[in-house]
Amino acid sequence: MLMRGLELVTGAISEVMGRIGWFLILYCMAFGVSDVFMRYVLNAPSQWIGTTLQAAMVLLACTGGVYALQHDSFVKLDLFYANASDRSKAILDILTAPFAVLFLVALIWKGYDAAALSLKLNQKTPTAIPIPIYPIKFAIPLSGCLVLLIVLKHFIKDVQTMLGLGREQ
Template sequence: MKVWNMVEKTVDMICEGMGRIGWLLILYCMIFGVSDVFFRYVLNSPSLWIATTLQVAMVLIACMGGAYSLNSDNFVKLDLFYARFSKKKKAICDIITVPISFLFLGVLITKGWDAGMLSLKLKQVTPTSVPIPLYPIKILIPIAAVIVLLVVLKKLVNDIITILSKEDYEVDVIADFSKNKVD
């Protein structure tokens, strides 16, 4: 159990770092997005590089923010039924969706890595007047997907632990008994 706690803390620490990087990227997008509009429309002097770097930053926000949001349970969910489920029922629902996550992340990792390596091999840059290298970003996409995969695995193990534990069952039985007693 100590090993699992260390694994969890490591994944949490990596995701927290990615969240902080994502926060800085959002700040970058806000500052330079407003600056680009100011340069373009007020000074009538558009930037040659800001729009391209904002696009790159948006991709990186998705990479960094995705792992952080999944780890922190900040994704928007359709809680119509899910919110009323017990912990065990929620864990079962989450386990049912894991194969879809594995499939998506597997494709993203394998195809993303191939695209990143090809981009590195070709030394791919943006086709703009200011050439910005694209290969670092293309390589970061599958790396971020691996981190998301670690989060999915962490959540899967925790869901299995939840299903196998007896504590939640006792709480559910007491809650059901209390509910029936009140009725």
């Protein structure tokens, strides 16, 4: 029951993140091309597009990481992993999970510290059009929390697979 709820929550979150990522890709494509056109053809560079593209790419990494992990789309070292049994894959995943958790805890902790400081200092981009930086910085620990939730879900499934417990239908 708990696993089913966790599956539904992480699935819904990752789908929302995937849709946000889709819009961010469109934004980056449209404004990236228009920025190049304005700069090199019209000789009238934008004062804000480059900065917003940088922010969009950070957000794209945040949303894309959540979506890719949920859909098992990250690259793995297939030399050892591809031909292994499901139980062996689960054991390998269990052995690497502590490293993922350690990295994510550090990302969340230090990312939150950086975002809180950015908010306290009211950081803005040093451009002609000042854009607040702290919302983008808060996206990093937030997405770290979401990725951690998915990692924990995968860990539980891997433990069940390793112990030979079938999925409850």
